[in-house]
Amino acid sequence: MILKKYKYILIIVTALLFAFTSCMKDLDTLPLDKDVVTSASVYENADSYYQVLAKLYAGLAVSGQEGPAGNNDLSGLDEGFGQYLRAYWYAQELPTDEAIISWNDGNLRDYWEMDWGSNNEFISNMYYRVFYQVSLCNEFIRETTEAKMNDRGIDAAKQTEINGFRAEARFLRALSYYHALDMFANVPFVTEEDAVGSFFPEQTNRAELYAYIESELLAIEEELQAPRANEYGRADKAALWMLLGKLYQNAEVYIGEPKNTECLTYVNKVIGAGYTLENNYSHLFMADNHLSGEVIFPITFDGVNTKTWGGTTFIIDAAIGGTMNPADFGTQESWSGLRVMKSFVGKFYNLETLKSARIPLKSAAEYPLLYVPGNYQAASGYGADWAPDDEAVAKLASVNSDETYEGYVWFANNNVEFKLNKIPGWEEATTNGDVDELGNTGNLLIGSWDSKNIKVAESGFYRLTADFNDAKYTVTKTDWGLIGDATPGGWDTDTNMEYDADEKAWTMIVELGSGEIKFRANDGWDINLGDNDADGILEYGGSNIIISDPGKYEIKLYIGTPDYTYSVEKFSSDERALFHSDGQTLDITDPFEFTEGWAVTKWKNVTSDGIPGSDVTHSDTDFPMFRLADAYLMYAEAVLRGGSGGDIGTALGYINQLRTRAYTDTGGNITQGELTLDFIIDERGRELFWEGHRRTDLIRFGKFSGDEYIWQWKGAVQEGKAIDAKYNIYPIPASDVVANINLKQNPGY
Numbered sequence: 001m002i003l004k005k006y007k008y009i010l011i012i013v014t015a016l017l018f019a020f021t022s023c024m025k026d027l028d029t030l031p032l033d034k035d036v037v038t039s040a041s042v043y044e045n046a047d048s049y050y051q052v053l054a055k056l057y058a059g060l061a062v063s064g065q066e067g068p069a070g071n072n073d074l075s076g077l078d079e080g081f082g083q084y085l086r087a088y089w090y091a092q093e094l095p096t097d098e099a100i101i102s103w104n105d106g107n108l109r110d111y112w113e114m115d116w117g118s119n120n121e122f123i124s125n126m127y128y129r130v131f132y133q134v135s136l137c138n139e140f141i142r143e144t145t146e147a148k149m150n151d152r153g154i155d156a157a158k159q160t161e162i163n164g165f166r167a168e169a170r171f172l173r174a175l176s177y178y179h180a181l182d183m184f185a186n187v188p189f190v191t192e193e194d195a196v197g198s199f200f201p202e203q204t205n206r207a208e209l210y211a212y213i214e215s216e217l218l219a220i221e222e223e224l225q226a227p228r229a230n231e232y233g234r235a236d237k238a239a240l241w242m243l244l245g246k247l248y249q250n251a252e253v254y255i256g257e258p259k260n261t262e263c264l265t266y267v268n269k270v271i272g273a274g275y276t277l278e279n280n281y282s283h284l285f286m287a288d289n290h291l292s293g294e295v296i297f298p299i300t301f302d303g304v305n306t307k308t309w310g311g312t313t314f315i316i317d318a319a320i321g322g323t324m325n326p327a328d329f330g331t332q333e334s335w336s337g338l339r340v341m342k343s344f345v346g347k348f349y350n351l352e353t354l355k356s357a358r359i360p361l362k363s364a365a366e367y368p369l370l371y372v373p374g375n376y377q378a379a380s381g382y383g384a385d386w387a388p389d390d391e392a393v394a395k396l397a398s399v400n401s402d403e404t405y406e407g408y409v410w411f412a413n414n415n416v417e418f419k420l421n422k423i424p425g426w427e428e429a430t431t432n433g434d435v436d437e438l439g440n441t442g443n444l445l446i447g448s449w450d451s452k453n454i455k456v457a458e459s460g461f462y463r464l465t466a467d468f469n470d471a472k473y474t475v476t477k478t479d480w481g482l483i484g485d486a487t488p489g490g491w492d493t494d495t496n497m498e499y500d501a502d503e504k505a506w507t508m509i510v511e512l513g514s515g516e517i518k519f520r521a522n523d524g525w526d527i528n529l530g531d532n533d534a535d536g537i538l539e540y541g542g543s544n545i546i547i548s549d550p551g552k553y554e555i556k557l558y559i560g561t562p563d564y565t566y567s568v569e570k571f572s573s574d575e576r577a578l579f580h581s582d583g584q585t586l587d588i589t590d591p592f593e594f595t596e597g598w599a600v601t602k603w604k605n606v607t608s609d610g611i612p613g614s615d616v617t618h619s620d621t622d623f624p625m626f627r628l629a630d631a632y633l634m635y636a637e638a639v640l641r642g643g644s645g646g647d648i649g650t651a652l653g654y655i656n657q658l659r660t661r662a663y664t665d666t667g668g669n670i671t672q673g674e675l676t677l678d679f680i681i682d683e684r685g686r687e688l689f690w691e692g693h694r695r696t697d698l699i700r701f702g703k704f705s706g707d708e709y710i711w712q713w714k715g716a717v718q719e720g721k722a723i724d725a726k727y728n729i730y731p732i733p734a735s736d737v738v739a740n741i742n743l744k745q746n747p748g749y
Contacts, residue, residue, distance in 0.1 A: 043143050046158045052140055053165045056172050057233065059133045060084045060299045062308045074128055083310025084133065085299055085623055087126040089692055091183055091730065096694040096704075097344040097711040098685065101318070101337045102594045112591065113716035114723050118731035118749045127184060127733050130176045134190070137173035141166055142192040167223035171235040174216045175243060181209045181254060182696055185729045186746060188736070200742045210247065210254045217244050227273035232290055232300070233622075238273045239297035241266040242626040245634055250700055253728075260643025267634045268645060270296065271654075275628040281576055281661055284627065285603045287330060287613035287620035294629065298622040303605070303615030312619040315690065316603045321594040323583040330605030330612040331619070339597030340579070342586050343711040344689070347682050348577040351586075367397040367562060370405040370466060374418025374453070380410050381501055389424040396420070396464055397562045403468040408478070408559045410461050410501055417453035420444075420466055420473070432466075434473075444471040461499055461506075463527065478521040480506045480557055486515030486547040494523050497557060506557040509571050516544035519557055519566070529557075529564060538564040552664070572667020574659075576686050578602040588712050602690055629658055629687055637680045648672060658687055677701070699728050724748065 042048050063083040064073050074082055093099040094111035101108065110116035116123055144166040149159050173191075180187045188201035189209065204212070217240055224230075227238035245266040251259035276293040278284050284292055290300070301311050313333075320326050321336030342351065372395065373388035383390030396407035405420075417439065422430035433451030435443045445451035446468060456462065456475055463476045481494030488511065489495050497506040506519075519538070520528035530542025538559075545568065547553075554571035558564065580599040588596045605613040605621055613620035632654035639646040652672050659668040670679070681701045685694065695704065703709035707722035715721035726748030737743045 043148070044152055046152075046154045046162070049144070049162045049165055053168065056133075056136055056140060056169055057300075058306070059136055059172075061301060061306055061311055063310060073132055074125070082125050082129070083308050083314075084129045085312075085692075086310030086314045087122065087129050088179065089315065089690075090122055091126050092692040092695045093690060095727070096698055097341040097709075097714075098689050098694045100339055100341060100588060100591055100597055100713060102339075102592045103337050104592055109591070112713055114714055114727055115716050116727075116730070118734040118737070118745065120731075123730050124733035124735065126730075127180075127187075127736070130180045130184075131188070133176040134173055134180075137169045137176070138190060138192045138194075140169045141173070142196075144169075164223065164225065167220040168235050170216055170220050171224065171240055171243070174213050177209060177213050178243060178247060181206060181213060182250065183730050184732060184746070185209075185254075186744070187732070188740065188743060200740050203740075203743050207255050210251070213247060214244070217247070227270075227296075228275070233298060235297060238270050238275070239626060241269045241273075242296055242631065245270065245631070249634055249638065250696060253700055258641060258643075260638040260641045261645055262643075263634060263638040264643045264645035267631050267638065270628070270631045271635065275631075277628055277657060277661060279661070280608070282578065282602075282604075283608040284624060285621065286608050287605050287611075288607040288609075289622050289624065291608075292624075294627045295622070295624045296626040296628065296631075298624050300622045301619050303613050303618040303620045307615075307618045312603060312605075312621040312623055313617075315623075316605055316619055316621065319600050319603065322580070322599060324580055324599060324601075327612075328604075328606075329601075330616065332616045336594040339584070339588070339594065339599050340689075341597065341711045341713070342588065344685065345579065345586060345598055347685050348574050348579075367399055368401055368405075369561070370396040370398070370407075371421040371424050372396065372407075372409060372418050372464070373421060374416055376409075376411045376413060376416035376418065380412040381504070382409075388419075388421045388426065393424070395561045396466060399562050405466045405468075406464065407561045408461060408463050410499065410504065411456055411459050412501065414457060414459050416456050416459075418456075419451070419453060432468075440475070442472055442474060444468070444473050446471055463521075476527075478527060480519060480521050480559075481523065482508065482510065482517055482555060483520055484515060484517035484544060484547075486512045486517050494520065497555070503556075504558070504560055506559070507555065509552065509554050509573070511551070512547045512553050513550045514548060516546055517568075518542075518544055529559075529566075531566075536565050536567075538566060570665070570667065572663040572665055574662050574668060574686065575664060576662045576689075589718060591713060600690060624691065630693070632658060633680065633684050633687060636675065637677070637684075640675070640677050640680065648675065651675065655683065658683070662686070704728060 042052060090111055094101060095114050100112045106122065107116065107120045108122055110120050111122065144162055146159070149162065154162070185206045186203060187209065189204035190201045221237060221240055224240055225236045227236050230236040245263050248259035248263035248266065251257055275296060278292045278294045283289065284294060289295065290298070299311065300306070301308070316329055317331055317333035318335040318337035320329055320331070320334045324334070326332055326334045345351065371388040371393055373386050373393060375385050377383050377385045377387060377390065377393060381392070382394050383392035387393060394407065394409040396405035398405045420432045428449050429447045431449065431451060432444055432446050434441055434454050435445040435452070437452050439452050439455030444466065454473065454475065458477065460477045461479070463478050464473070466473045479496070481496045483489065483491060483494050485491055487495045495508065495510055497508040500507050518528055518530045527540070529538040529540060531537065531545050532539050532542045547568070552571045554569050556567045558566060578601045580601050583595055584598050585596050586598060590596055603621060605619040635646055636651035636655050639648055639651045652675050655675060656669040659670065660666055662668060681697060681703065684697050698704035698709070705723050705725045705727050710720040710722070712718055712720050715723045729746055731746050731749035732743055737745050
């Protein structure tokens with residue numbers, strides 16, 4: 001059985017903390033629903049323990065008893081906003097460069113403005129979710145002692161199984177306490193050892209809570225099932241090792257002591273446990289990701305049986321808007337909320353050019369030239385208008401030095417005019433144009449001030465020829481494509497190229513097979529280019545260009561002033577750059593406008609075969625809280641920070657496995673010299689973005705508060721600014737500080 005379809009009994013948790021009763025529903029009342037039973041009776045039935053365990057796991061995935069709404073576990077915030085994973089995602093992603101949200105609900109904007117206070121209802125919701133989960137786990141652990149099970153007459157074999165459940169409950173409690181440690185630091189602390197009833201919990205500190213989590217995880221390690229032996233969606237030893245690794249990875253933040261050797265100890269166990277990288281990165285975030293061998297511990301969702309407005313339903317639907325088609329994501333929802341910050345896009349692209357590919361340098365032969373001054377120059381990137389002496393002016397060339405000239409010119413605007421000059425200047429004897437005021441007869445008036453401007457009505461990329469022997473010229477609009485049996489369209493259909501006006505080249509990225517290619521214009525053979533000598537110089541009607549190695553290629557066609565050249569290069573791009581930029585601006589001037597900031601296409605409610613999930617409103621896609629790729633990154637970071645138990649060569653191998661997957665080849669692989677901590681924090685972003693890691697990572701690297709790393713809207717100003725270090729931890733909700741005399745607010749709030 002896969003633990004994706006939650007079915008559980010509502011237990012009446014009597015071990016609630018007094019300080020939380022203002023936000024939590026009163027759970028001490030008698031149940032009215034015939035399907036709801038109390039803790040006094042549920043544990044009498046040995047088969048009910050599994051259902052109660054399912055409720056503990058469901059606490060991470062759903063927000064109440066019915067789903068997606070209608071019977072919330074906590075009062076106050078809307079069930080969708082109030083779900084555990086959604087609350088966690090807000091807290092971990094919105095205050096970083098990885099996310100911004102266009103909604104202005106309540107104090108939600110405080111997250112991305114990074115100016116929250118102790119009355120922020122979204123931060124309070126995260127806090128109460130953590131401690132509601134802790135309370136559920138405490139009650140289950142309290143009710144599964146050997147003595148209580150003996151009193152109930154549960155047989156030994158069943159007790160052995162339930163003891164495994166109990167270890168899982170302790171893991172889940174440790175996970176929530178870890179979230180409390182990471183986000184709130186100094187929190188109220190209650191375990192199953194505390195007496196049942198209303199009381200003021202004592203406040204622990206970060207060092208004490210760290211020690212408790214560590215001791216709990218070490219104590220239950222041997223009680224959990226072996227890696228990959230448990231039911232999918234439930235904790236096993238590998239999940240525990242990952243959580244211990246996380247605890248040690250961040251130990252210097254939590255207790256002021258590095259624990260990189262300890263981190264490596266447990267990460268090595270994870271890596272040796274038989275998990276495998278998913279071949280296709282995008283499949284990790286689809287509706288059938290439960291089939292992946294990379295996922296170590298997920299929060300599971302099912303669109304029919306585990307309905308919620310939080311979880312991956314939120315992550316998917318809130319990211320859709322603008323020109324995006326919801327059906328492509330297996331949903332009918334479009335919430336127009338989430339985007340990424342410009343600086344995060346810069347982890348994948350050069351922000352100056354938004355190009356990730358290398359540009360080869362090309363040389364051209366020297367031939368007699370014809371200069372093309374006109375009113376198109378400034379708009380089209382050829383220098384100042386009507387300036388034949390501008391170095392950038394378009395030029396035609398006479399390849400055979402026979403008074404026939406040719407070249408290609410980009411006209412960015414309609415209704416352009418130009419002349420043909422034999423010198424980079426203005427002299428009557430060398431200035432040539434049309435014989436008629438119409439400017440489009442095709443006949444040249446040579447060497448006369450009476451010659452008229454040649455006129456072109458429509459913008460585009462034009463082939464210009466001039467024959468001074470016959471006093472003729474031609475102006476032919478061209479659009480270029482690739483054809484051949486190596487192309488997707490074979491010899492019958494061109495694969496169109498796009499003109500890059502900045503680079504003055506026709507470009508494309510295309511999957512090619514073994515075979516041959518040629519360039520041709522306007523889907524016809526009248527104008528086609530090949531390479532007779534395989535020397536990179538193109539000739540009209542030239543020989544086919546051979547492609548011997550199938551794969552993804554970047555192809556560029558440089559046709560301006562002869563010689564005409566091209567490049568065909570194996571193309572490596574980071575396929576983790578799952579963005580939607582159509583209709584979206586890169587800069588965010590108005591955070592509440594969805595079309596400002598690039599959208600993200602990483603998460604989908606579609607299977608790896610392209611089939612929509614079981615429901616077009618609620619997602620089937622699981623959330624991989626821990627996965628193997630993270631273990632590889634943790635290993636490399638711990639080695640770079642001086643931990644024992646690993647080596648730089650192995651670390652480099654792990655990182656390059658991730659990059660080989662990301663690029664689908666070795667084109668993105670790095671060298672040992674490039675493997676630095678600065679690289680690691682960026683690579684963690686590229687690999688793990690929108691998976692709930694970024695805030696913790698930035699704090700560990702000293703880039704969250706302060707001014708070492710600035711992104712748009714950090715500190716509530718568009719250009720970004722430094723923020724106070726107090727924001728490295730969240731405040732204890734003011735309502736709890738007022739209600740519990742034992743609590744002291746975190747510093748600075």
